[in-house]
Amino acid sequence: MTVTDNHTEHQDHSGAHHEAPEVVDGRQRLAIWLFIGGDFVSMGALMFTYLYLRGVNTTNGWMSIVGMPTQGRTLATLEAGDYTPITNIESKLSTSLNWEIVLALVVSAAILWIGERQLRAARTNDRSFPFYAILASAVATVAIWLQLEQLQKVPQYFVSSNDSSVLMHTTYGSAMMALGTSVIIHAVILILLGIGLTIRSARGVISHDRWFQVRLVRFFWVWVAVSSVILGGMTTLFAGH
Amino acid sequence: MTTTLEHLTPVGAVPAGGGFHRRLNFFTALISGGLFAFIAWALSHHFLNSDGRGFSDQVTVLASIGWVLGFELGIGALTPIGRWIIGKDQVHDDELYLAGKNMGVRRHWKYCTDHKVVGVQYIVVTAILLGAGGILAMGIRTNLMTPGLHFVNQQVYNSFLSVHGMLMILALIVAVAGPWANFVVPIMVGARDMAFPRLNALSLWTLVAAIPLLLGSLAIGGLDMGWVTQAPISEQTGVGFDLFAMAIVTFTISTTVAGINTICTVMTMRTKGMNLERLPIFVWASVVAAALGLYAFPFFLVVMSFNLADRMVGTSFFVASQGGTGWLQENLFWLMGHPEVYVILIPAVGALMEITTVFARKPLFSYRTALGSMVGLAGLSALVWAHHMFTTGWAPSLGGPFMVTTEMISIPTGLMFLVILGTLWRGNIWMRLPMYWVFGFLFNFIIGGVTGIYLSDIPVDNQMHGTMFVVAHFHYVFVGSVLFGAIGALCFWYPKVTGRFLDERLGKLSFWLVFVGVQVTFLSMFVSGLRGMPRRYSSYEMIFEHTNLVSTIGAYTIMAGMLVLLGAVITSWTGGEPSGPNPWNSKTLEWLVPTPVPLENFEVLPVITSDPYTYGEAQ
Numbered sequence: 001m002t003v004t005d006n007h008t009e010h011q012d013h014s015g016a017h018h019e020a021p022e023v024v025d026g027r028q029r030l031a032i033w034l035f036i037g038g039d040f041v042s043m044g045a046l047m048f049t050y051l052y053l054r055g056v057n058t059t060n061g062w063m064s065i066v067g068m069p070t071q072g073r074t075l076a077t078l079e080a081g082d083y084t085p086i087t088n089i090e091s092k093l094s095t096s097l098n099w100e101i102v103l104a105l106v107v108s109a110a111i112l113w114i115g116e117r118q119l120r121a122a123r124t125n126d127r128s129f130p131f132y133a134i135l136a137s138a139v140a141t142v143a144i145w146l147q148l149e150q151l152q153k154v155p156q157y158f159v160s161s162n163d164s165s166v167l168m169h170t171t172y173g174s175a176m177m178a179l180g181t182s183v184i185i186h187a188v189i190l191i192l193l194g195i196g197l198t199i200r201s202a203r204g205v206i207s208h209d210r211w212f213q214v215r216l217v218r219f220f221w222v223w224v225a226v227s228s229v230i231l232g233g234m235t236t237l238f239a240g241h
Numbered sequence: 242m243t244t245t246l247e248h249l250t251p252v253g254a255v256p257a258g259g260g261f262h263r264r265l266n267f268f269t270a271l272i273s274g275g276l277f278a279f280i281a282w283a284l285s286h287h288f289l290n291s292d293g294r295g296f297s298d299q300v301t302v303l304a305s306i307g308w309v310l311g312f313e314l315g316i317g318a319l320t321p322i323g324r325w326i327i328g329k330d331q332v333h334d335d336e337l338y339l340a341g342k343n344m345g346v347r348r349h350w351k352y353c354t355d356h357k358v359v360g361v362q363y364i365v366v367t368a369i370l371l372g373a374g375g376i377l378a379m380g381i382r383t384n385l386m387t388p389g390l391h392f393v394n395q396q397v398y399n400s401f402l403s404v405h406g407m408l409m410i411l412a413l414i415v416a417v418a419g420p421w422a423n424f425v426v427p428i429m430v431g432a433r434d435m436a437f438p439r440l441n442a443l444s445l446w447t448l449v450a451a452i453p454l455l456l457g458s459l460a461i462g463g464l465d466m467g468w469v470t471q472a473p474i475s476e477q478t479g480v481g482f483d484l485f486a487m488a489i490v491t492f493t494i495s496t497t498v499a500g501i502n503t504i505c506t507v508m509t510m511r512t513k514g515m516n517l518e519r520l521p522i523f524v525w526a527s528v529v530a531a532a533l534g535l536y537a538f539p540f541f542l543v544v545m546s547f548n549l550a551d552r553m554v555g556t557s558f559f560v561a562s563q564g565g566t567g568w569l570q571e572n573l574f575w576l577m578g579h580p581e582v583y584v585i586l587i588p589a590v591g592a593l594m595e596i597t598t599v600f601a602r603k604p605l606f607s608y609r610t611a612l613g614s615m616v617g618l619a620g621l622s623a624l625v626w627a628h629h630m631f632t633t634g635w636a637p638s639l640g641g642p643f644m645v646t647t648e649m650i651s652i653p654t655g656l657m658f659l660v661i662l663g664t665l666w667r668g669n670i671w672m673r674l675p676m677y678w679v680f681g682f683l684f685n686f687i688i689g690g691v692t693g694i695y696l697s698d699i700p701v702d703n704q705m706h707g708t709m710f711v712v713a714h715f716h717y718v719f720v721g722s723v724l725f726g727a728i729g730a731l732c733f734w735y736p737k738v739t740g741r742f743l744d745e746r747l748g749k750l751s752f753w754l755v756f757v758g759v760q761v762t763f764l765s766m767f768v769s770g771l772r773g774m775p776r777r778y779s780s781y782e783m784i785f786e787h788t789n790l791v792s793t794i795g796a797y798t799i800m801a802g803m804l805v806l807l808g809a810v811i812t813s814w815t816g817g818e819p820s821g822p823n824p825w826n827s828k829t830l831e832w833l834v835p836t837p838v839p840l841e842n843f844e845v846l847p848v849i850t851s852d853p854y855t856y857g858e859a860q
């Protein structure tokens with residue numbers, strides 16, 4: 001490898017701590033896209049799981065609650081045959097609540113995006129961005145709240161015996177719990193990022209001429225919204241059997 | 242040493258920044274991790290329903306989350322994230338402090354952003370993982386020395402087997418990419434550090450936090466399972482599994498961060514003139530492996546999370562009686578598991594190619610073939626996972642296609658092999674210590690690779706699946722090939738790290754012990770397997786007596802060789818023969834900077850005007 005010393009470089013100090021914001025931004029943009037790529041694979045794994053479990057439907061257990069209908073029965077009475085097995089009661093989560101969660105994520109992404117556009121269009125320091133950032137975080141919090149409500153409704157049945165009690169979930173319920181937990185984890189990250197943007201813009205670290213980090217966060221925020229639309233579509237179109 | 246930072250702080254002084262970080266180090270991290278684990282344990286005892294089925298699993302998982310968070314807080318790895326959120330970014334002096342400027346050896350015990358320090362930390366972490374996994378391997382082989390020996394009881398044997406497997410997998414994932422993608426890749430591309438130095442330190446310390454979890458799984462009762470965490474046994478075994486799985490969850494976070502960092506460093510930090518065709522092949526190997534890891538490890542995270550959820554909250558992903566299926570576990574696991582083999586292999590081969598050009602004094606034979614073979618391997622490796630499931634009954638109609646894709650993988654693998662052979666061909670070979678490991682690799686990889694082709698064949702696999710033949714095959718790949726690559730890389734770059742040669746006499750002794758040990762251990766293991774000895778068993782019939790005794794003797798020989806290597810690494814670190822900055826007359830950039838490499842690597846960033854391997858050409 002032939003090497004020459006670059007003496008012109010010495011004056012502009014392109015060392016790690018002296019780089020132009022555009023250079024740093026380009027690097028961070030690649031990192032965000034790679035992270036989204038990894039997250040995309042995770043989403044793929046969740047979708048694979050959902051569709052696989054629905055496809056195999058082992059022992060007809062995708063959505064049908066089989067066995068104990070109520071709390072309070074014991075395994076002893078189960079074994080004695082003292083129960084009414086209920087089969088093929090299809091139990092599906094609320095589709096409308098599902099789409100309310102998606103809507104909340106999409107709206108929060110849109111709010112951040114509008115805020116970003118305003119910030120970038122502003123000529124002088126625009127003081128409205130912290131408002132957009134905190135509003136987007138608040139709407140993402142609503143998504144978490146709705147998702148927690150949805151998780152409460154995951155069909156489960158309860159078996160108790162003398163020494164232990166067991167909550168059991170259908171495979172549909174399991175897959176929906178996985179998707180719901182994923183939404184919550186993503187929304188928590190969004191909220192932390194949104195709070196960061198709020199404080200940073202309020203302190204002037206982010207401003208009309210230093211908005212790169214807003215765009216980075218928006219990439220991820222929009223991706224989370226898009227993935228929620230994809231997953232919402234899948235769970236609506238391919239729910240029952 | 243003159244860097245762009247030099248004039249900003251008094252010569253020799255530790256920078257004034259750092260704030261709270263000045264008080265933090267590995268020991269505060271241990272204390273904080275322990276404290277948080279205890280708090281999480283106590284809180285979960287207080288708030289969770291202790292009658293529920295998953296209670297002990299819930300407590301274990303929450304305590305391990307407490308451990309990881311506490312450890313990261315206690316080392317300071319989360320401070321930059323917190324400071325970003327509150328809008329108080331680190332100032333220049335903080336960054337200098339975190340880079341460990343003028344801090345001497347003790348910076349290795351701290352959250353340090355200098356990529357060279359992180360590289361050295363990875364060497365130590367790899368050694369610990371290999372050492373722990375090696376001790377467990379000795380326990381396994383001792384137990385198998387004679388039929389019915391019961392050196393350890395069966396529960397302990399099963400635990401040893403599971404933890405040995407996972408420790409070694411993690412060790413080999415980081416064995417080359419950890420130390421060298423950190424220490425040398427930024428210098429090779431002409432950068433002053435990694436793209437994200439703080440994320441780099443974060444990924445190292447996240448890996449460190451995962452190790453006590455994995456070893457702790459042995460302490461809290463172990464686990465009856467192989468490393469593949471097969472359901473339903475992974476659902477039924479004791480709480481040791483929860484720590485095991487949390488170690489993997491933690492590890493996937495570490496590698497994801499590290500992989501993004503490596504790719505960003507190479508793609509955005511190259512110096513002037515270092516276009517993509519001029520990258521040393523090891524840089525490409527690091528990038529391809531990092532990208533493949535980004536694809537593979539999310540599956541690892543997901544499959545372990547599902548396992549934990551089944552145990553903790555009564556989901557039914559892998560529980561057949563509730564509508565789930567073990568096949569889902571196997572699919573998700575091997576969607577990760579096969580690409581992971583190439584995440585492990587590609588950097589090792591890249592390092593060996595680097596060594597071969599230097600010691601054959603020739604340009605790399607067909608750079609494009611080398612790069613193409615790596616990309617081809619990475620691409621194909623995503624399409625072969627079900628060859629691990631030929632005998633499970635899953636999708637028999639897909640057996641043919643998966644057999645074809647698996648056999649196709651021997652094409653890029655063979656090309657990789659030919660690149661090294663072609664580079665050696667009519668080269669002026671300088672037989673120094675790193676070259677020994679190249680030749681050892683060539684010999685072992687032929688055996689490991691060809692037996693892999695046998696196993697990809699469904700009729701053969703029906704006979705061989707679950708036997709010691711399979712174990713011998715993948716140990717020829719992992720020990721005989723990847724570990725040889727990792728040790729070769731260590732011998733090669735050791736002078737750059739320490740300024741001293743790794744002791745050649747001890748190094749060669751260790752080579753011969755390990756090389757002979759591998760043949761003795763695993764050739765006889767092939768025989769055990771061909772005769773039908775099942776893997777994972779703690780005892781066996783008399784007909785397997787001799788081959789097992791031979792394997793155990795071989796395993797002790799490998800261990801002896803590794804201990805000699807460890808001794809050489811430790812004694813040469815301060816007492817070895819001084820090497821100067823470029824002992825191998827190499828032409829890649831890492832050898833053209835001074836040793837020890839100064840903070841920020843280059844006084845003036847170089848401009849590259851030719852290919853990396855101009856050996857034997859007039860200049």
Ligand SMILES: [Cu+2]
Pocket residue numbers: 578579582625626628629
């Ligand atoms: Cu495989």
